Amino acid sequence: xxxxxxxxxxxxxxxxxxxxxxxxxxxxxxxxxxxxxxxxxxxxxxxxxxxxxxxxxxxxxxxxxxxxxxxxxxxxxxxxxxxxxxxxxxxxxxxxxxxxxxxxxxxxxxxxxxxxxxxxxxxxxxxxxxxx
Numbered sequence: 001x002x003x004x005x006x007x008x009x010x011x012x013x014x015x016x017x018x019x020x021x022x023x024x025x026x027x028x029x030x031x032x033x034x035x036x037x038x039x040x041x042x043x044x045x046x047x048x049x050x051x052x053x054x055x056x057x058x059x060x061x062x063x064x065x066x067x068x069x070x071x072x073x074x075x076x077x078x079x080x081x082x083x084x085x086x087x088x089x090x091x092x093x094x095x096x097x098x099x100x101x102x103x104x105x106x107x108x109x110x111x112x113x114x115x116x117x118x119x120x121x122x123x124x125x126x127x128x129x130x131x132x
Contacts, residue, residue, distance in 0.1 A: 002070070030111040058081045100123070104116040
């Protein structure tokens, strides 16, 4: 797969997430997907994303830095959102937060098979604590 093809697939995946088209997630994510070393499978991965978007209805996946080679996508996602439910173990205050997620995806057969993700929890904690 070329870098351009992989970037197109990834951008379509982000659009699927942003439009909450959960029934189409299997088009982009393999059945046995692994997230941060834990095999979630497609249903567990979908449940994780649905939980995040339920807690943060205005969550939008916005890529700031996006790089690909023939099997991997590296992305810095940036979020500006207003949590309405518990997120990352923090209770919402009603205020907006901004944070980054650094994520790497491994693809096979044009679908995500493995994800490594690191969210800037300190940024979320700091902003939520300032709102109290």
